[in-house]
Amino acid sequence: MNAIPTTPPRPLDVTALFPQLAPLARTATRLHPRPGSPTPHDSSVGGPLLWPARQPWPTCDKWHEGPVSPLVPVAQLYARDVPLLRMPGRADLLQVLWCPSEHPPEYKPPTALFWQVAAEVTNVLAAPPKPSEVEYDCYLPEPCVLAPEQITEYPNFLALSEELQEQLTDWSVWQATGVVDDSYETDPEEFYMNEVSVAPGWKVGGWPPWGLTDPVARFCVGCGTAMNPLLTVPTGEWHADNVGWAPYEDQALAERDKGQRVSNPTRVQISRGNNLQLYGCPEFHSHTDLIQ
Ligand SMILES: [Zn+2]
Ligand SMILES: [Zn+2]
Structure with missing residues (x-):
C-alpha cells in the first residue's frame, strides 16, 4: 500500500x-489525485460516477452542431472523505x-x-x-x-488589505526568520504567495487563486449571498515556484523535475495552465466558475 500523501509543514509560522x-x-482539503481505478463507490477525479440509472x-445544449x-x-466527492464540504439536506455525495x-x-x-444521497442510488448507471x-x-x-488531506491556507496576497500587503512587503521581517531565501529580497510577498x-493543486474549500484578475467576490444569482470557494480544478499539482507544497513522497521527484512533467496526474489543463475555480452559494441555489 502506498503512503498517504502528506504536505510538509510550511517553512515558518x-x-x-x-x-x-x-x-x-x-482549512482546505487537498485531494492529492493519483492514477488508479476508482469505482462508483470511491471519491475520484475522472472516475465512474454513482449515477442513478433512472x-x-x-448534456450540454449550447454551441454544439x-x-x-x-x-x-x-x-465525485463523498462527504466521508471531505467532511468540511457542506452538502444540502441529506446529500452525502457531490458530483x-x-x-x-x-x-x-x-x-x-x-x-x-449534482448532489446525491448515496444510499438511495441502488441502481447505478452502467454505461454513461x-x-x-x-x-x-x-x-x-x-x-x-x-487521498484527501486538510491543510491551512491564508488569502492570496491580492485579496489582503492594503495594510497587510504593506506589512508583507517588508523584507526585514522575513529576513529575520533566517529561513527565507535571499532571492526573495526584492519581492518578499512572492515567498508568501509561493x-x-x-x-496549488486539486482542493476543496480554502482560499481561491487570483492573479489573472484582481479578486472579485462572486454572488449567488438566487439570493445575492457571497459564494464560497467550492472546488479548485488546477493545471497540475504544483509548479516550479511552489514545489514546497509537494507531498513528502513526491519531493525528490518534484525537485529533480521542477514539477513540470510529473505533477499533473489528472492531465487536466485549464486554458493553457490556469485554474478553474468553482464557487457555490451557501444555501445551494447556484454555483459559478472562474478561470484564474
Ligand atoms: Zn458544450
Ligand atoms: Zn443563493
Whole structure:
C-alpha cells in the first residue's frame, strides 16, 4: 500500500510574523489525485460516477452542431472523505461534470453540479454516454483515486488589505526568520504567495487563486449571498515556484523535475495552465466558475 500523501509543514509560522493573518486562516482539503481505478463507490477525479440509472445523464445544449453533447465526469466527492464540504439536506455525495470544450464567451468548459444521497442510488448507471465531440483531450481527466488531506491556507496576497500587503512587503521581517531565501529580497510577498498562502493543486474549500484578475467576490444569482470557494480544478499539482507544497513522497521527484512533467496526474489543463475555480452559494441555489 502506498503512503498517504502528506504536505510538509510550511517553512515558518506566518501568523507569528503577521498576527493580523491569524483570523484569516481557513482549512482546505487537498485531494492529492493519483492514477488508479476508482469505482462508483470511491471519491475520484475522472472516475465512474454513482449515477442513478433512472436520472437522465446531463448534456450540454449550447454551441454544439447537431445533437446535444453528454457531459463528462470531473470529480465525485463523498462527504466521508471531505467532511468540511457542506452538502444540502441529506446529500452525502457531490458530483461535478463539465462539457469538455472551451465555450465562448469565456472559453472555459461549462460545469454542472449534482448532489446525491448515496444510499438511495441502488441502481447505478452502467454505461454513461460518451461525449460526441471532444475539442481538447485536456478536458478528459485521467481516472484518479484521491487521498484527501486538510491543510491551512491564508488569502492570496491580492485579496489582503492594503495594510497587510504593506506589512508583507517588508523584507526585514522575513529576513529575520533566517529561513527565507535571499532571492526573495526584492519581492518578499512572492515567498508568501509561493510557500504559505494558497496551496496549488486539486482542493476543496480554502482560499481561491487570483492573479489573472484582481479578486472579485462572486454572488449567488438566487439570493445575492457571497459564494464560497467550492472546488479548485488546477493545471497540475504544483509548479516550479511552489514545489514546497509537494507531498513528502513526491519531493525528490518534484525537485529533480521542477514539477513540470510529473505533477499533473489528472492531465487536466485549464486554458493553457490556469485554474478553474468553482464557487457555490451557501444555501445551494447556484454555483459559478472562474478561470484564474
Ligand atoms: Zn458544450
Ligand atoms: Zn443563493
